[in-house]
Amino acid sequence: SAVISQKPSRDICQRGTSLTIQCQVDSQVTMMFWYRQQPGQSLTLIATANQGSEATYESGFVIDKFPISRPNLTFSTLTVSNMSPEDSSIYLCSVEWATGGTQETQYFGPGTRLLVL
């Protein structure tokens, strides 16, 4: 599968500030996604990062709070804006990748662990 890295791996931030998380893939991929995993919970899709156009956000997530960039087929960023303690979560990027040339499935990066004080 593709190798996915995220920066930073973790951070502690003050409320009211913003943090930009980077996701880098070692191969060109069409589909990239951003998820949030709140403490003790499952994964929730924030948005699909579209190359060359605006991201597609899921219900409950808005561009002003979670602006996303996708400048090319190997890189994306997610910004968590004007943070509050409720934004403390793990943020994960994923890419769609076909192994063995068959079914495309999603593979995840290691995640960014964010704590907002």
Next chain:
Amino acid sequence: GESVGLHLPTLSVQEGDNSIINCAYSNSASDYFIWYKQESGKGPQFIIDIRSNMDKRQGQRVTVLLNKTVKHLSLQIAATQPGDSAVYFCAENMGAAGNKLTFGGGTRVLVKP
């Protein structure tokens, strides 16, 4: 450590026994299902997948069973090992929704030596 899995249902298994993790999915139009394993401090790791035109698929020490009639998915792990301790999530691709995945609530597996 981080709190992944703290509030999730827990399955305690003796080392060497078989584990069965269950998942109920929501959308009868879903046509593709995936099991992921998440260890503490890591992102979800792909384990095995199955398409809706199948009812069983086997991998190395793992088997996924799909019952479309009752919208139920299960993951069986044979001869559970300490390294299998993790949180396991099922995910469904909801057909017409395209590539998006919807995740189940997750199950924490604890392997007792």
